[in-house]
Amino acid sequence: MVSAPQRALQGEDMPLSRRLPLWVFRIAALLAGIAMFFPPANPGRISEKINASASLFTNGVSYGTITNSMGRILRSQWIQDADITLLMIACVVVMLGVILCGVGGCMSLGNRKMRRRGFTFPLIGAPVMAAGLVLIRLSYNKMIAHGEEVDKLDKINMMIPSGFWVFCAFAGLLFLTALIAFLTTEKETDPAVKMEMDEKYRLFLMMLPVILLTLIFAYLPIWGWRFAFFDYTPGGSIGPDNYVGFKWFSFLFSDPATTKDLIRVLRNTLVMSGLGIATSWLPIAFAVLLAEVRSTKFQRFVQTFTTIPNFISWVLVYAIAICIFSTDGFINSFLTNVMHVSGANTNYLQVADHTWLKMLLWGTWKGVGWSAIVYIAGIAGIDQQLYEAAKVDGANRFRCIWHITIPGLTPTYMVMLLMSIAGILSNGMEQYLVFSNAMNKDVIEVLDLYVYNIGIGQNRISLSTVVGISKSLIGITLLFAANGISKTIRGESII
């Protein structure tokens, strides 16, 4: 599609000496962009009292986050609000510079005219970054001056963070490389040439926002795995002094209480997942039986109403559970007022017996009608001639079901089964959270809920991260194993 001269314009035939600054510039701009969201590279953390998990971005936009461990300092005015505001403005200016450099980086994928125009952005952006860094330094100086004034310098722990120098280096590097690239890109002399970009890069840049969002919200959390290797307390910092290596990993097995908890939680998880897998044929039975009903209207009626529970949240399921099974719920009032049974006031939700079975039944109530839809559609897709041929051969309906319908649904079922085996450790936490109470908490706590309880409930970030990491790694291994099995058996992958 792209002709040779055009390719030359787009710079793919450029000599290495020219390509090098270009690539250094692009990579530096990308890294600076990522560093904006990277707390250890935060140039604005000019006091140890500023939240260590605040990135440059957070530092610029969220007053609450950066000051959340400064209570006394702010109340006593050891650091003035005006200086923090200045710091936040400075951070925004730095980000603005990074964004300008990013625009230049994007435009550097275009043709010569676009590249040359693009490099003017970092030539402005890098000095803007520098100006922002100067403002940060200014805010630092003002805080020091004020700290000396009120004689609390030892309380506010001012420092120049390493991120400050990192961003200084970025600003310098970006300016230098952009300048070289700008000077070595000849001005486009032909006025007929417009700013253009090869389609592949144009499409990529259009996709870039989506990629960045995914990176930030789905991949960046992996960076949080570092807490597993430190003694981290919320609001505190992590550094060489609280690095503990694999302490928390071995803690899982060396601390008797934790080991016991873990065994209990794993048992609950595996039993409940196991029950789910053991009953995973129910939707098939549902679909097969429904297909045996002759009236289409009845089929549609059943399908409509059995699917509703799938669309309400677990909190609402719990509300329904209360209205049916609590002390003043339907069962008890029915027994008392209609059947005239005296003393019917059991709160079935508080009874810990058969919790696993109850959870399974709630899951079935909520999900079976919905899960059956796949199989109902599958049955509709089976060739009717198969049934007719079988009938001619004298097969009754049970033989038809057994030899035609069930085999027709097996491939779909295998995919569902493998997926549920791969997800055996993840049964989600909402269902178990809403149904848990003091009576049943020992038997209802599954792995996901356990991670929530110790991580968010008890603030044991490091420990719960370790459990989470193990779970993620086992989960991905199981998924690949299930995929491998699927590939060998069915010759088709499931992911």
Added chain:
Amino acid sequence: MSKKEQNAPQHIKRTTGDWIFDIAVIIFFCIFTFICIFPFYYLLINTISDNDLVTSGRVNFFPMLKNAEGNPIFGVQVNNYVALQNVQDLGSSVLVTVARTLLGTALMVITSAWAGYLVTKQKMWKRSFWYRFLVVTMYFNAGLVPWYMNMLMMGLTDNFLAYIIPGMVAPYNIILVKTYIESIPSSLEESAVIDGASTLKVWLKIILPLSVPILATIAIFGAVGNWNSFQDSLLLMNNRPDLYTLQHRLYIYLNSSSNLGAMMSQGGTISEQAAQSMLNQRVIQYTVSMVSIIPILLVYPFMQRFFVKGIMLGAVKG
């Protein structure tokens, strides 16, 4: 199904066993369907009956009011729903939930439509890599606490944006849209490109109008997901009770041991009688539950049209 019905007369004569089986199946489905809808009905009649009767367990199958002598008779009242305006904190939760449902769903649909279209573009630089980059996130996540720490780092705790921005990229929906767009004849797009339309223009004028069915599907499922959201509110909004979602608020009501009636603000425009009748924790719980179920039941008929389509498209691998 209809094919099968046409064939019905050709069936071999049905035996007694067949009849028994058929009847058993129908009875089974009647019971199961009853179990699925009765709780909703029971919840509803408890919110529109006389509250004293509800408390004493006299409302079992029909909504009941008290007559002049205080005996239960058939009847309905909507005072409980009117009185909800006096329940503290409920209004902000409804507003927040409605806002996130509208905004979050709109942004998710736009992003999915955009990304789903772009990943069909073979010419994109490293297309298959970026596509996998998106899809992998369906199967892998870093875990709850690292995710929480990440949100904290982004300043998305105690922040309404936390409801909207992370949900924008929904890989599963992107796959659905991509699969759907791939089924659109490419000649339509090609002719537009030849006429000089830009990528954006092709997307706006050709792809979007043609993919309305799939976009409606993901919009409705996304809206239900947003309406039902509970976990993000529970995890992220610790210091901002005014940003709790409706489900979170309901969860708190369901678990509150104190009398919710006491939480109601004094005064207001409703009659004293209605306010009195609200001094009943159970009834508040039921009524709030009903309020959060009703929107789902309202969009349900629309959703149903898209069930099979959505699910079957999902079964087709991206």
